[in-house]
Amino acid sequence: MRTRTVLTIILILSLCLLLAVIIYPRYMHTKLASECVIYGGLTDELRDSEFYEDMQSGKSFCFMGDSITEGSVIWGIPWYEPLTPYINGDIHNLSKGGWTVNDLLTHADIIPEADVFVIDIGVNDIIRAEDMDYAATADEYISRLQKLCENINSVSPGAKIYFIAPWPIFSDDDGIITRSAEFSDALIAWCNTTEYIGINPIPVIYSVMDTESPSRFMYNTCHPNAPDGVGLFSYAVLQQEHLRRAGD
Numbered sequence: 001m002r003t004r005t006v007l008t009i010i011l012i013l014s015l016c017l018l019l020a021v022i023i024y025p026r027y028m029h030t031k032l033a034s035e036c037v038i039y040g041g042l043t044d045e046l047r048d049s050e051f052y053e054d055m056q057s058g059k060s061f062c063f064m065g066d067s068i069t070e071g072s073v074i075w076g077i078p079w080y081e082p083l084t085p086y087i088n089g090d091i092h093n094l095s096k097g098g099w100t101v102n103d104l105l106t107h108a109d110i111i112p113e114a115d116v117f118v119i120d121i122g123v124n125d126i127i128r129a130e131d132m133d134y135a136a137t138a139d140e141y142i143s144r145l146q147k148l149c150e151n152i153n154s155v156s157p158g159a160k161i162y163f164i165a166p167w168p169i170f171s172d173d174d175g176i177i178t179r180s181a182e183f184s185d186a187l188i189a190w191c192n193t194t195e196y197i198g199i200n201p202i203p204v205i206y207s208v209m210d211t212e213s214p215s216r217f218m219y220n221t222c223h224p225n226a227p228d229g230v231g232l233f234s235y236a237v238l239q240q241e242h243l244r245r246a247g248d
Contacts, residue, residue, distance in 0.1 A: 028075040035227040036081040039208070039235035049241035050197070051162065055083065059115035059160075060090040064104055066124055067097035067223065068167055068233075074219055077226040079120070079167075082234040089115065100125045101144040102133045108151040117152055117159055119145075122166030122187070123222055126179045138179075138186035145187070149196065163191055164237060165200040170214065170221045199244070201236030208232055 038046070046052065055061075063069050063080055070093070071077040084091060092112045096103065101121050125135040135141035145163070152159060165184035169176055184200055191198030209217065217232045219225040224233050 029077065032075055032077050032226040033081055036077065037227065037231055038082045038238070039228070039231040042086070042238075045242055046235070046238040049238055049245055051199070051241040052086070052238060054116050054160065055087045058088045060092070060113075061087055061116045061118060062092040062094060062112055062114035063118045063120075064111075065095045065120045066099040067095075068123065069093065069095035069120060070097055071226075071230075072097040073223050074226045074230075077230055079224060079230050079233040080118070080237075081226070082231050083238075098124055100128075100134050101141065101148060102135070104148055105144060105151065111151060111155045113156050115156070115159060116162070117156075118162045118164065119148070120164035120167065122183050123169060126166055126169065126183055127176060127222075135183075138182045141183050142186050142190050145190070161196045163187055163196055163198050165198065165202060167222060167224075167233070168202050168205055170218065197244075199237055199240050201233065201240045204236035204239045205232060208236075 063078065067073055068079050071079070071081070078093065078095070092114055094104070094107070094111060099121065104119075104121060122135075122141060125141055128134050135144055149161060152161060165187050166180060169180050171177060184202065188198040188200050190196075205217075217224055217229040219229060224230050
């Protein structure tokens with residue numbers, strides 16, 4: 001009788017573990033992914049961008065980044081989830097929570113072949129500059145991104161590369177806010193001197209949050225929630241790309 005009781009308890013605990021570790025996360029991912037849509041819907045204005053045209057072209061995409069691209073804190077929902085219905089080519093994801101540019105350099109051997117690379121990395125470099133693995137300055141950040149482009153081009157010569165400025169960080173630390181602006185400005189200025197396309201979605205994100213509460217869109221100080229937050233981030237990328245094309 002005691003053996004049967006122990007086995008029953010083990011079975012129940014195993015089922016609970018299976019539910020907590022596998023079944024429930026998959027359920028939440030599926031549920032939230034189905035609810036993710038672009039903030040305000042896909043308008044003709046948002047379609048009027050080079051980024052959207054690449055999405056529709058059938059080209060393969062590789063999204064690279066950190067937890068915001070991996071979606072690791074929101075049930076595996078990446079920031080670009082609302083865009084996936086409009087990407088007609090294959091989609092690859094090379095990202096991990098906590099990653100910096102240096103981590104992408106370290107994992108150069110697993111960069112996949114793709115026609116278009118969309119890279120949004122830098123939040124962890126900005127927040128944790130005291131660590132030797134993180135870019136201490138905006139110049140070092142750009143230098144590492146240059147090396148990343150070399151690695152990408154060695155795998156996929158002629159690939160188009162989009163860089164997205166580090167996502168907004170809602171912090172009371174003035175040093176972090178200053179570094180965030182420095183990294184973003186340096187990225188866009190550098191892209192403007194190269195063939196790479198730089199997108200800074202932060203002004204669009206802030207313009208929406210000026211009229212609506214940030215708590216609607218943010219999971220914490222630097223991660224969007226799902227579905228609203230990723231819907232806003234996806235919208236901001238397309239909107240800023242439209243404005244770039246329009247010359248604003």
